[in-house]
Amino acid sequence: MFTRVWKRVLLTTPWVVLCAASSLSSSPANATERHIDYSKVTKADGEVIKERYFRYLVIADDPCLTVQSFRLGHPGKPHREKFVCALGEARFDRDFALVDFKFVDFHDGHLHVEVEFIPARRGRKVVRWCSIALQPDSIGDLVCNR
Amino acid sequence: MFELLCVYQSMRLTCQKQDVMRGISAVLGGLMLVAFSAGASAPPIDYENVGMVGVQRVMGQWVRYIVLRGDSACVTVQIFKAANMEGLVREKTICSLGEMHFHRDFAFVDVWRVDFESDRLSLEIEFIRLRGSGHEVRPCSIEIGKGSIGDLECSLEYGSVYY
Numbered sequence: 001m002f003t004r005v006w007k008r009v010l011l012t013t014p015w016v017v018l019c020a021a022s023s024l025s026s027s028p029a030n031a032t033e034r035h036i037d038y039s040k041v042t043k044a045d046g047e048v049i050k051e052r053y054f055r056y057l058v059i060a061d062d063p064c065l066t067v068q069s070f071r072l073g074h075p076g077k078p079h080r081e082k083f084v085c086a087l088g089e090a091r092f093d094r095d096f097a098l099v100d101f102k103f104v105d106f107h108d109g110h111l112h113v114e115v116e117f118i119p120a121r122r123g124r125k126v127v128r129w130c131s132i133a134l135q136p137d138s139i140g141d142l143v144c145n146r
Numbered sequence: 147m148f149e150l151l152c153v154y155q156s157m158r159l160t161c162q163k164q165d166v167m168r169g170i171s172a173v174l175g176g177l178m179l180v181a182f183s184a185g186a187s188a189p190p191i192d193y194e195n196v197g198m199v200g201v202q203r204v205m206g207q208w209v210r211y212i213v214l215r216g217d218s219a220c221v222t223v224q225i226f227k228a229a230n231m232e233g234l235v236r237e238k239t240i241c242s243l244g245e246m247h248f249h250r251d252f253a254f255v256d257v258w259r260v261d262f263e264s265d266r267l268s269l270e271i272e273f274i275r276l277r278g279s280g281h282e283v284r285p286c287s288i289e290i291g292k293g294s295i296g297d298l299e300c301s302l303e304y305g306s307v308y309y
Contacts (some may be wrong), residue, residue, distance in 0.1 A: 040210075042231065
């Protein structure tokens with residue numbers, strides 16, 4: 001009886017591990033395969049920084065700020081892409097009634113953003129100056145001054 | 147009997163061939179019609195290739211400008227009913243300054259800056275002429291009316307014509 005159960009465990013375990021691994025590995029892939037409705041873009045601009053063309057996009061009905069980098073001469077597919085949808089642990093769609101990217105500009109290897117935050121529950125609206133570091137192979141997180 | 151059958155079969159084949167040819171010509175005709183009618187209207191905007199975009203409320207309507215990435219890109223101006231870019235009222239793609247076409251009559255045209263004003267878009271555009279030396283950066287404007295989009299006007303002298 002024990003051997004039979006042990007055999008069953010041995011047979012099923014690799015499949016369980018494989019399924020768990022594939023579901024874990026698929027999570028980041030899904031995160032990058034986010035659909036962008038380019039026809040609803042309301043703000044965009046681009047600049048060449050350290051041999052990459054960086055572009056930001058603000059899309060209507062989308063709380064996130066999209067930042068993309070392209071290899072020069074390859075404008076078709078982004079080399080890196082980041083959807084800035086949170087400030088630390090606070091998510092734009094859950095923890096704020098409104099997040100408005102009022103002013104966005106490239107300066108000194110960074111994307112400088114003036115953001116208006118209106119909290120979902122209590123509190124007054126706050127306007128903060130924030131920045132995102134842009135490197136040839138990485139797009140940083142949103143960092144705001146206090 | 148056999149010969150008669152052959153004649154009948156060959157006639158049927160000829161008819162079938164004619165039908166096929168008619169079908170092909172009809173399809174080709176249809177395709178040409180589609181191609182010509184598509185050519186008559188403005189090509190769709192390649193939104194994935196946007197380089198510079200801005201939206202603002204002008205005269206009670208939502209106005210968006212789009213400049214695509216690429217050489218001598220045109221300026222598209224759109225008027226929408228809603229802030230979320232729904233309900234397109236008017237659209238105009240501007241690729242020329244008067245009679246001068248960006249691609250045909252200039253070596254290079256580059257839109258540097260676009261700003262919103264109360265009744266117009268004010269732009270800063272770099273023009274590089276086909277002949278001659280240097281480049282010129284000129285202030286330009288596109289008038290916005292109630293449901294209307296004007297032409298590009300710049301303070302640029304080209305030959306004996308002042309645009």
